[in-house]
Amino acid sequence: MLYIASDHAGFELKTELLKFFQEQKIDCEDCGAFTLNDQDDYPDFIIPCAEKVAANPGSLGIVIGGSGQGEAIAANKVKGIRAALWYGGNPDIITLSKEHNNANTISLGARFVTIEEAQKAVSLWLETKFTNEERHLRRLEKLNQYECKQLH
Numbered sequence: 001m002l003y004i005a006s007d008h009a010g011f012e013l014k015t016e017l018l019k020f021f022q023e024q025k026i027d028c029e030d031c032g033a034f035t036l037n038d039q040d041d042y043p044d045f046i047i048p049c050a051e052k053v054a055a056n057p058g059s060l061g062i063v064i065g066g067s068g069q070g071e072a073i074a075a076n077k078v079k080g081i082r083a084a085l086w087y088g089g090n091p092d093i094i095t096l097s098k099e100h101n102n103a104n105t106i107s108l109g110a111r112f113v114t115i116e117e118a119q120k121a122v123s124l125w126l127e128t129k130f131t132n133e134e135r136h137l138r139r140l141e142k143l144n145q146y147e148c149k150q151l152h
Contacts, residue, residue: 001059002126005031005049006110007042007071010064013110013118017062020119026126046074053104054080061105062122068109075105079147082140086121087112094121098128100136 002021006014011033021028031049033040046063053061061083063071068085075083084097087109097103106125108118130136 001052001056002026002028002062003031003049003052003059004028004062004064005045005071006033006064007045007066008033008036008038008040009066010068010071010108010110011036013108013113013115014062014064016115017064017118017122020122024123042070043074046071047078050075050078050081050083050105054078059104060126062108063105064108064110066109066111068107068112072105072107075107081105082143083107085109086125088117091121091124094125095128098125099131102130102136102140 004014004017018028018030029052031052032045042065049061049063053059061075063075063083065071068087072083072085075081082101082103083105084101084103085107086094097106106122108121113121
């Protein structure tokens with residue numbers, strides 16, 4: 001399952017991505033914002049989206065804001081989330097976030113990418129697979145151990 005959320009700054013891009021997913025027949029659940037409100041706060045939508053990703057192994061999340069920075073930070077506060085930030089530029093960052101870091105969430109900066117760039121980036125991210133190489137698994141396990149230690 002794919003989950004998506006945005007604040008007001010990412011609302012238009014989220015709306016366009018939802019249409020794109022429907023055209024591509026990609027099952028996606030909208031976690032809000034459901035109306036454009038320039039006074040909303042991104043944690044109100046991003047954290048519940050990230051919680052759904054964390055609660056459903058194998059699922060993925062897309063979070064969107066003006067820069068994507070705050071959204072990535074908020075998502076990464078949820079245990080089990082590995083959110084990578086992309087706000088344009090080299091698409092290798094998107095590929096590496098999945099191949100090396102097994103990112104289960106991508107954060108997009110709506111003020112820095114066009115709708116078409118976001119569609120291409122998300123498609124690339126969804127198609128890219130984790131390598132399962134021992135070195136990457138080892139590093140992710142160290143992050144998981146630290147995360148679990150912090151919760152106790």
